Amino acid sequence: MQKKLIGRTGIAVATIAMGAVASMGAAPAALASTPAQAPTALAAKNTCPTWSVTGKAVNFRSGPGTQYRSIGLLHRWDDSGTKVSSSGSWIKIKLDHKSKTGLKKGTTGWVSKQYLEQCVYMQLD
Incomplete structure (x- = not known):
């Protein structure tokens, strides 16, 4: 029973990791298509009083x-x-x-x- 649980957990973790890698691979392409927007978001002024x-x-x-x-x-x-x-x-x-x-x-x-x-x-x- 324990081996099955560990096996299923391993598959789930691998699936999540593969999805994260795919998302990370797409991120640079998305940023490259909108270069003017990225610096504006990072340069926002802190208005917390x-x-x-x-x-x-x-x-x-x-x-x-x-x-x-x-x-x-x-x-x-x-x-x-x-x-x-x-x-x-x-x-x-x-x-x-x-x-x-x-x-x-x-x-x-x-x-x-x-x-x-x-x-x-x-x-x-």
Whole structure:
């Protein structure tokens, strides 16, 4: 009984693999016929407004620079916000929820872009 199951599974896997190879073989031909469309799809601008903190404990500042006072700290992956504006390498964000250190939802402040990561929309179809 086990040998039959393994044999049938092997046939199914081989069939799927052969279909994938056939599809992959057709893909370059399809791209070659529409070269103007491929770069446009890849060059789409990321419009996601949410930014997540990637640094361990990052200063949330009152202005775009280290000379401005720290309002509090934001923590890696626990804290995120919506981009309000930017200035050079600094992003002004509005907190999406109460921060791990107790800053209220909706508080705005500045974080160096090197400690933030913008979310990316994914097309799943």
